[in-house]
Amino acid sequence: MKLLVAVKEVATVEDSFEVDGTEIDDRYLGARLNEWDEYALEEAVQLREAGVADEVVTVTVGPEEHEQSIRKALAKGADRAVRVWDDALADADLLDVRAKTDVLRAVVEEEEPDLVLTGVQSGDDSWGATGVALADEVGYQWAAVVNDLEHDLADGTASVRRELEGGVEELTDVELPAVLTVQTGINQPRYASMRGIRQAQRKELAVKDFSALGLDPSAVEGSLERTAMYEPESESDVAVWEGSSDETAGALADLLREKGVAP
Amino acid sequence: MSAVLVVADHRQGELRDVSYELVSAGDGLAEQSGGDLHLAVVGGDVDRFADELDLAGVDAIHTIARGEEFNHDVYVESTEQLVESIEPTYVLGPNSVNGLDYLPAVANRLGRPLVTDAIDLETDGDRLELTRECYGGKVETTIELEGEAVVSVREGEWPAATEPGDASIEPFDVTIDEDAVGSTVTGFEEVTGGDVDITEADVLVSIGRGIEDEENLDLVRDLADALEATLSSSRPIVDNGWLPPNRQVGQSGxxxxxxxxxxxxxxxxxxxxxxxxxxxxIVAINTDPDAPIMDIADYAIHDDLFDVVPALIEQFE
Incomplete structure (x- = not known):
């Protein structure tokens, strides 16, 4: 069984920063492997260690600078990596779900994995949509926001738990092949060992452009335009109750009764 | 005319609050663009849900009685077929866990752009401007698009619609290819300590690090009792094991x-x-007047909680 894990390098922002046009000034940006994808990767590596999967391949849509994060994924146990980049991607100012879906579809069709894992969302743009759109596009089944996966994958079925709101989990059986979007907390992602880091340098990291994948540059012509970016205004118009504890507690009690929510 | 279709969200026999918020968000778009507001209820007790969502601004409610609970294949097929019938410019759904389990597939099938987790929407009937957050809320961005779109809206951002309406309510027939249904919900489970759902509370008494010690929890328990409120907390309290995970408010709670x-x-x-x-x-009780909570609080008491909380309990005795 082959597993494909879509991992992404995301930008991190310092506490104090400036916005330049519709982007954060890159002096204030750092980079890391997307937190959610780290859990997806760990889940895949555990499946291989359990003997359920034979191979774990990562796929990343990103420029050469992102190879530091891809090597990190290889150091943590992925067997090989595919990185997709193209001038068309470099020129796109906003990569929407459609564009990412089209690019990843080409990789899924080439690799033909039995199971695709990826994070629920990315820490920067937080679209939270690519996994499910990809599944639909390639005709796989799917489940979003998975916080538990049974590791036997018996009878071509993935038994998962989906983390719903309000502390409720949905138990669902999903037929393979499938795409699962993985929630943080599903496992404890490992740190890369020194041995893993050394081995990662020798693992295959294939770079593919659009022509290699049979993609047309129009695949990334999105219909969305980012028109502004700004820091949310602080809305500190707080009314401070002054006085003794009895007085302030009295003011709060009055408010609660006024709202009709206290006895 | 550009109609709007909103798809309600429900679970285990109840509409979720976001369904009423979606009516407000959809009504706003319909007003701005001069179109009708359609609403779809898929699965569950559709007749009761339709009655509950017959609210001012809604022109038509389409009921699709398929199954008791959410199934993404049913939702994708139903939404797709409704869109083909109504031809709405905008399809709105919840940015809930279930919303994220079907709306990306809907957008993909319809070949429409998708924008998730919108916190504000404006349209002139042709161009849609959406506001959303990036980098964990450090910045907001506006995104614009022309024409049709599928949008998921963040929960709790729009007011819940409450005013009764006069919508037409009619069943809508969908054809679902049962062979294409590849996932089966086998059950639901509450996470550990599932004694209460803090998301349903009218009043939350929520505690953080300032409580200092586990034994001080009794004080805030007494307060919650006096106010007939529900007790919740920030992450450190749950990490310390003082309250179960179902009490945690926040991104991971x-x-x-x-x-x-x-x-x-x-x-x-x-x-x-x-x-x-x-x-x-939002009321904040904190000794630190510069704490970030003051940025979003409506009222504040800059005082020691160990003085204020007992005084507050006294107010209700």
Missing amino acids: KVVTPDVYVAIGISGAVQHVAGMKGSDT
């Missing part, structure tokens, strides 16, 4: 939108604020 949220000894880290900023009224 629950997103709550009570009428009143009383934050006691909570500094207001962004991860916590993400879970409670949609509260109607």
Whole structure:
């Protein structure tokens, strides 16, 4: 069984920063492997260690600078990596779900994995949509926001738990092949060992452009335009109750009764 | 004319609050674009749900009685077929866990752009401007698009629609290819300590690091009892094992939108604020007047919680 894990390098922002046009000034940006994808990767590596999967391949849509994060994924146990980049991607100012879906579809069709894992969302743009759109596009089944996966994958079925709101989990059986979007907390992602880091340098990291994948540059012509970016205004118009504890507690009690929510 | 279709969200026999918020969001778009507001109820007790969502602004409600619970294949097929019938410019759904399980597939099938987690929407009937957050809420961005779109809206950002309406309510027939249904829900389970759902509370008494010690929890328990409120907390309290995970408010806990949220000894880290900023009224009790919680609080008491809380309990005795 082959597993494909879509991992992404995301930008991190310092506490104090400036916005330049519709982007954060890159002096204030750092980079890391997307937190959610780290859990997806760990889940895949555990499946291989359990003997359920034979191979774990990562796929990343990103420029050469992102190879530091891809090597990190290889150091943590992925067997090989595919990185997709193209001038068309470099020129796109906003990569929407459609564009990412089209690019990843080409990789899924080439690799033909039995199971695709990826994070629920990315820490920067937080679209939270690519996994499910990809599944639909390639005709796989799917489940979003998975916080538990049974590791036997018996009878071509993935038994998962989906983390719903309000502390409720949905138990669902999903037929393979499938795409699962993985929630943080599903496992404890490992740190890369020194041995893993050394081995990662020798693992295959294939770079593919659009022509290699049979993609047309129009695949990334999105219909969305980012028109502004700004820091949310602080809305500190707080009314401070002054006085003794009895007085302030009295003011709060009055408010609660006024709202009709206290006895 | 550009119609709007909103798809309601429900679970285990009840409409979720976001369904009423979706009516407000959809009504706003319909008003701005001069179109009709359609609403779809898929699965569950569709007739009761339709009655509950027959609210001012809604022109037509389409009921699709298929199954009791959410199934993404049914939702994708139903939404797709409704869109083909109504031809709405905008399809709105919840940015809930289930919303994220079907709306991306809907957008993919319809070949429409998708924008998730919108916190504001404006349209002139042709161009749609959406506001959303990036980098964990450090910045907001506006995104514009022309024409049709599928949008998921963040829960707790729009007011819940309440005014009764006069919509037409009719069943809508969908054809579902049963062979294409590849996932089966086998059950639901509450996470550990599932004694209460803090997302349903009208008043939350929420505590943070300021409570200092586990034994001081009795004080806030007494307060919650006196106010007939529900007790919740920020992450450190749950990490310490003082309260079960189902009491945690925040990004990794629950997103709550009570009428009143009383934050006691909570500094207001962004991860916590993400879970409670949609509260109607926020009261902060904190000795630090510069704590970030003050940025979003409506009322504040800059005093020691160990003085204020007993005085407050006394007010209700």
